Amino acid sequence: MISAEHLTKRYGSQAAVSDVSFRCGPGTVTGFLGPNGAGKSTTLRMLCGLTEPTSGRATVAGTAYRDLPNPGRVVGVLLDAGAQHPGRSGREVLTLAARVLGVERRRVGEVLDLVGLTGRAPGKRTGQYSLGMRQRLGIAQALLGEPEVLVLDEPANGLDPEGIFWMRGLLREFADRGGTVLLSSHLLHEVEAVADHLVVIGGGSVVADGSKEELLAGSGTLVRGLDGEALSGALARAGLDTTPTSDGALLVDGSTEAVGRAAAAAGVVLLELRQAEGAGLEQLFLTLTHAGAADVHHAAPVEEVAR
Structure with a gap:
């Protein structure tokens, strides 16, 4: 223990x-x-x-x-x-x-x-x-x-x-x-x-x-657009928090309906839109650490010293 x-x-x-x-x-x-x-x-x-x-x-x-x-x-x-x-x-x-x-x-x-x-x-x-x-x-x-x-x-x-x-x-x-x-x-x-x-x-x-099992159950929406930059902008204007994935998609803290409506309002063509259930450890890691990324620099210098 x-x-x-x-x-x-x-x-x-x-x-x-x-x-x-x-x-x-x-x-x-x-x-x-x-x-x-x-x-x-x-x-x-x-x-x-x-x-x-x-x-x-x-x-x-x-x-x-x-x-x-x-x-x-x-x-x-x-x-x-x-x-x-x-x-x-x-x-x-x-x-x-x-x-x-x-x-x-x-x-x-x-x-x-x-x-x-x-x-x-x-x-x-x-x-x-x-x-x-x-x-x-x-x-x-x-x-x-x-x-x-x-x-x-x-x-x-x-x-x-x-x-x-x-x-x-x-x-x-x-x-x-x-x-x-x-x-x-x-x-x-x-x-x-x-x-x-x-x-x-x-x-x-x-x-x-x-x-x-509990943590990888996941939540949110996985979305991929023909124009990634336009999609990111549309979701930001709609007040939806996003995390980029390693394969070019976006993990969005919001429902598929909210994401679809934001993309439609901006005229963005979607290539993929689905619930992010079971998206895997990489997606969980990105989601959990992305929000706190701005705080990590406070610990980074002393972490290197501590090593």
Whole structure:
């Protein structure tokens, strides 16, 4: 179980994170989403005891990370795949970690096999690893202590499609055995494929928190016009809020009738007009974070510092 309760982090007069609360239960994968500078990394660092919150509290299995006697046996963490000594081999990195955690040395070979670092890879210095290999090593280190909880920040960076598919299966299996996974990623389609629960943060605050089914039920209207610029203008004049999608359509906070009437009044030819039910995680993300985009710049500079 992961619990964040009213987490706030301020740097001077600027708030990187403001009153963030959410929970991740056993047997679930929670996708933690938000645009750059939204406060994701700062929140994860507070959860893992690397950044002291200005106010609020974060716990893992009911205890603050810093108060866990042997935290690596409770929660496996991957916040930066590059945070390995470049002169040590992958096997050496894991062997040292195993000694710190007090796990048997055989566990090193087990996790190397589990993440696909076999053959000559474990004997190579990590400075010679590709980003994808470093991600696999970081996941292996997170799993080394056989924890109940995983906290992973962008673990799919550098992985090829086969590696991403492998990671999805690994996380799903971990959760299905009763584990708790908190996953931050920019790969929305992969999050949608594996997550049970979604927490979306924008401008340092939680803008959505719920099951994937609830949040992806969606609302509003998806519309596409022959003249996109004219359509946007017509909807703006009608007082309808819009969010552009990645494929050139518009997601509108309004009914299909209202959108159709606005387009007709402006003489705009429509190519597509339908309810946006089940439009997918990308549309949800754009809708929730677009409204707060003007606020994100307040958190962006301090978020970079916090990294």
